[in-house]
Amino acid sequence: MxxxxxxxxxxxxxxxxxxxxxxxxxxxxxxxxxxxxxxxxxxxxxxxxxxxxxxxxxxxxxxxxxxxxxxxxxxxxxxxxxxxxxxxxxxxxxxxxxxxxxxxxxxxxxxxxxxxxxxxxxxxxxxxxxxxxxxxxxxxxxxxxxxxxxxxxxxxxxxNAPAEFLIAGVGDALATWLEARATSRSGSPTMAGGLPTVTGTALAQLSWDVLWENALPAIDAVRDKQVTPAVEKVIEANTLLSGLGFESGGLAAAHAIHNGLTSVAATHGLAHGQKVNLGSVAQLVLEGAAPSDLREFIEFTTAAGLPTTLTEVGIRPDDADTIRAVATAATAEGETIHSMPFEVTPNDVAAALTSIDRHATRIRNNAHLPTPKPYTTQH
CATH class of the missing domain: 3.40.50.1970 (Rossmann fold)
Structure with a gap:
């Protein structure tokens, strides 16, 4: 049954x-x-x-x-x-x-x-x-x-809190739909202990839709410590919709890659949602997402102030040993990456992560968005 x-x-x-x-x-x-x-x-x-x-x-x-x-x-x-x-x-x-x-x-x-x-x-x-x-x-x-x-x-x-907290929440919540969609396609169990419901998956998608419409104006508003309708919607998306969506919709590659990134000391000063956002970019690469989808995600999350490259989380894209360590941790037995609708190996994750910087930098340059700057704990 x-x-x-x-x-x-x-x-x-x-x-x-x-x-x-x-x-x-x-x-x-x-x-x-x-x-x-x-x-x-x-x-x-x-x-x-x-x-x-x-x-x-x-x-x-x-x-x-x-x-x-x-x-x-x-x-x-x-x-x-x-x-x-x-x-x-x-x-x-x-x-x-x-x-x-x-x-x-x-x-x-x-x-x-x-x-x-x-x-x-x-x-x-x-x-x-x-x-x-x-x-x-x-x-x-x-x-x-x-x-x-x-x-x-x-x-x-x-x-009233620094806008960076809300921005990190956007990064965490945007992953909700990407991961719930993958879980739904694979037929894997969710964090709630059963297969995803239509409701859980729909709430995950709703969190995505709310954020794409409201995240940027909400971030601007909280920089001035104002509560606007956009801010209320983003708080709800980050907290309630994403909370219900990830738990009853499912986690997949983005959070597993976040967990892998925590094995690197250089990333420990970053917020959870910042690392999750890089995991979302990597998941899109693993899925072979349409170039337009990947471009739009990188442009949108860069505009929001989230990292879209290894460089921005303190890892050099040519540091093969560190990337391999992240990939190995992300694909450990029991990790949520195994909820993807296809097998994912450490080699797959390493390739996806290594490919991100060059591609994301080109997208950002073409869109006149900031060039990635190296992250350090003193940054």
Missing amino acids: TIRTMISPARYVQGPGAIHRLGEHVAQIGSKPLVVADDVVWGFVGHDVEASLSAAGLPVDRRGFGGVPSAKEVDRLVGEITSSGADVVVAVGGGSTIDAVKAAGHLAGVRWANAPTVASTDAPCSALSVIYTEDGEFEAYRFFPRNPDLVLVDSQIVA
Whole structure:
């Protein structure tokens, strides 16, 4: 029997000032929350979180986050949750904080909620966490039996953050349709544990359509810290549509290549979505995409401020050993690249990655877009 699966968070809330209703929604989940946020995030949102929880009659107990969602950090947070006696843990911050909290909440046996302060990844809505080594290298996916009970996004807080976060989210979300399309063609299972539903695949495509129409004006708006209809649509595409689409539509080559890129120390300063975007370019090359499709994707994502070459993620295109290491990691057993509708070998990935720089540079020069500049951690 063919089983198709669609999963989602219990409640999604988005809008300017939504943070002021966090307590109201958390009170429907538990009576003793533990909030996890790093010092930077707490510095600009802590007062509003405290006020909202207090207004809802909830105690305020906040603990810090160590910076990387590693197994060690997850275990530390489990201890914090257990010692506090919390019945719900609330992640306030970016994708790393959220992934660590989801994993810790699951192990501690409590419910969990997410209040992302940026729209840089599709982590907030999913029932999985990406776990890294303490050095920032991809280690494993951890899957949970349920999605978050609440995802609450204050769009003004997102707009107040540096535009680079929203740009990274666009890179992550654009991959959603490319990967869901490949998964649908191959008949492979999704991250939700079944074959893709029509709904999951359609939401993945919708995220793509929303971004192509709204990403560039939204990026311009958040550079001025403004919330416009385009910004609201892009936040939703990056967070909800991409979150549902990747999980219930499927991952394929783009995220596997991202995971391979994390094996290179030079890429560790880059955002998740920046590396995913290069993975999307490589996936299009692997698919033998029409030249016009590849050109349009490179032009659009370059205009958005995303990397489309190895050079921009700190890898020389003539560094065969490093490229081979990325390709080997990307095609490891169990990686999502094996959801492509054809076999993909390390040689295929290495060839695709090596070919990107020359081709993307020519496309960018023809379109009068910036020439790729080498990335360094000090860049």
